[in-house]
Amino acid sequence: MENAASVQCATDRPNETGVGSQAAKIELHEAFALVGKALANPHRLEMLDVLAQEERSVEVLAGRAAISVALASAHLQALRRAGLVASRRDGNRIVYRLANDDVYRLLTALRTVAGGLAEAEQAARRLLGTPVEAVSREELLARVRAGDAVIVDLRPAEEYEAGHIAGALSIPLPELEARLAELPTDLEVVAYCRGPYCAMSPEGVALLERHGRRACRLVDGFPEWRLAGLPVRDGREDG
């Protein structure tokens, strides 16, 4: 088979097909690969995952990824060069955030594809434990509207403050057992957390079921809910 793709029409215009555009095509793929390279390191992916919930300082990100501050800083600059994060100064510290919503969509697409790998499936089983029943965003909305379910946000209070599903109750996972009385016994509890690969909601559901409650989890987490355009609140609007 011959290489039929490239060399055709030779006009004098800037966007002709030929040698010049072959070089441009290579440069374009090199530019795309810059973003690919940014996604090629587990620490960077973990920091992006943390930033998907809320903006964070370098020190906090380093702690969450279990790496030194200097290394976290270097990785964050790599992410910034690739256009994945942005930062602002807040007094003495620099606070990083995801550059835009497309970055989270990219992260979701990456996880969807990677989720099929044997390595990922095995790690996910170890992280999430026995699978628990999960409902879609649409199903959750329907149950809440019908008065059949109550939504519980199991993330740390700080992340709840930064943004949560409208109408959700904040009960951070470590406090869940002590605060069971706050949950109505006649409704199903739908728990959610950071996303599909966060262990908090499966653990919370397991705990609720051990206490005889009907419970399930939302398939994904708060970032997906927000990106789907569904109703959200934050600490300034609603408690």
Add this chain to the structure above:
Amino acid sequence: MENAASVQCATDRPNETGVGSQAAKIELHEAFALVGKALANPHRLEMLDVLAQEERSVEVLAGRAAISVALASAHLQALRRAGLVASRRDGNRIVYRLANDDVYRLLTALRTVAGGLAEAEQAARRLLGTPVEAVSREELLARVRAGDAVIVDLRPAEEYEAGHIAGALSIPLPELEARLAELPTDLEVVAYCRGPYCAMSPEGVALLERHGRRACRLVDGFPEWRLAGLPVRDGREDG
């Protein structure tokens, strides 16, 4: 990179918050990073782009990416390890294809994010030339249904055969000037090609306009159309 596989995790409860799940989280992000690494090379991205249109042999892929067959083979194995491509044997040759539709979605997300980078914008300008008017898939469908437009597929005939927008006419770009008579003069021509970073439809539109035709391009290409669930045909069903 350190290999902390499987040594930790001393609890007997599968999904407990603590050391074991910390290790699982790291492994999970390492698994995601495997896919990131696969996206970290311009040659691999170019081959994925080619495969988005149609399955291809190693030799053809090597030619399109302008690299040796041995190198292309090595890159394809890297892509296969990451679950991005699959292959089958066809007589004497091995034919590779994208592993599934999620891979194309990932590629699209990557390009969307990377498209904002200065490097990518510059390369895109060089590749695509002066921007031409572009219409969305919905707008295109509406114009065709109203009888206002005709759709032209500018890709090589082989790719048209492998799948095209229902109702589109196949006029490969090199033949366009010679085959102008086949296009009705009273309708607008909507051209499409491989995708948003393919130079064929901007070039085709420019050529049509030089010949006094009303023309514009579809913002993206055939793969996006197919993934959106819009009507498609292939060589066996329609000519």
Add this chain to the structure above:
DNA sequence: GAACTATTCAAACAAGTCGTAGAATAGCAG
């Protein structure tokens, strides 16, 4: 089976990336 083709494997080296440790910088509190 022999000759042929397409693809993959193996070895080797250059170039790039990751992580560590310690120094340097920028803003804040006094």
Add this chain to the structure above:
DNA sequence: CTGCTATTCTACGACTTGTTTGAATAGTTC
């Protein structure tokens, strides 16, 4: 200004990736 904190920069070794070359393999054709 001085000391303090958070972050970034620099330099270096260990490791990984990209590429080339030539040989090995699997399947086809005669």
